Amino acid sequence: SQQGEEDPQALSIQEGENATMNCSYKTSINNLQWYRQNSGRGLVHLILIRSNEREKHSGRLRVTLDTSKKSSSLLITASRAADTASYFCATDAGRDDKIIFGKGTRLHILP
Amino acid sequence: DGGITQSPKYLFRKEGQNVTLSCEQNLNHDAMYWYRQDPGQGLRLIYYSQIVNDFQKGDIAEGYSVSREKKESFPLTVTSAQKNPTAFYLCASTQGLAGVGGELFFGEGSRLTVL
Numbered sequence: 001s002q003q004g005e006e007d008p009q010a011l012s013i014q015e016g017e018n019a020t021m022n023c024s025y026k027t028s029i030n031n032l033q034w035y036r037q038n039s040g041r042g043l044v045h046l047i048l049i050r051s052n053e054r055e056k057h058s059g060r061l062r063v064t065l066d067t068s069k070k071s072s073s074l075l076i077t078a079s080r081a082a083d084t085a086s087y088f089c090a091t092d093a094g095r096d097d098k099i100i101f102g103k104g105t106r107l108h109i110l111p
Numbered sequence: 112d113g114g115i116t117q118s119p120k121y122l123f124r125k126e127g128q129n130v131t132l133s134c135e136q137n138l139n140h141d142a143m144y145w146y147r148q149d150p151g152q153g154l155r156l157i158y159y160s161q162i163v164n165d166f167q168k169g170d171i172a173e174g175y176s177v178s179r180e181k182k183e184s185f186p187l188t189v190t191s192a193q194k195n196p197t198a199f200y201l202c203a204s205t206q207g208l209a210g211v212g213g214e215l216f217f218g219e220g221s222r223l224t225v226l
Contacts, residue, residue, distance in 0.1 A: 042201055042217035088153060099215060103153035
């Protein structure tokens with residue numbers, strides 16, 4: 001089963017614009033993480049937000065979490081060509097250490 | 112440098128053959144994971160292990176087997192019982208218990224193609 005569902009599935013924007021991706025999940029969680037994957041490579045951790053946090057920043061990344069709506073968003077500001085990648089949210093409920101990923105958003109930054 | 116090493120990067124298999132994918136980490140992490148990724152899809156959990164000599168099934172364990180004889184190693188065997196094994200396989204590890212907020216560190220993946 002896949003806990004998270006990212007939206008949109010694909011996103012193309014001009015370089016310099018902001019990119020927003022959303023993640024919805026089904027059950028209560030302890031933490032939500034965002035990862036990035038360049039084509040054909042492994043995933044790289046971007047940011048983790050705990051269930052008792054509402055917003056977190058890291059460089060050009062801003063993540064929000066709304067546990068009442070079971071949703072999270074990832075904002076990348078001032079996008080660059082190098083941001084072209086797939087982005088995944090991952091959740092864990094803490095009970096059994098399973099970390100479950102969504103299907104991802106494919107982000108393409110146009111020059 | 113510390114990290115996770117997966118091998119081989121590319122692997123071709125004939126139908127009916129078992130193949131084993133290697134995953135080694137020198138991060139001293141307790142927990143290790145195997146995920147499968149199909150084109151345009153997210154990651155689906157195959158097996159995971161929190162400690163040596165112990166492992167649990169994930170969501171799609173049928174047709175796969177694992178072992179965890181050493182802390183740093185978590186090999187995955189794709190058996191002939193796996194009906195559609197062509198996919199990209201990713202190994203990951205995390206310090207301690209993932210349920211308390213463990214960041215996953217990933218290998219570069221192994222791409223398996225069945226001929």
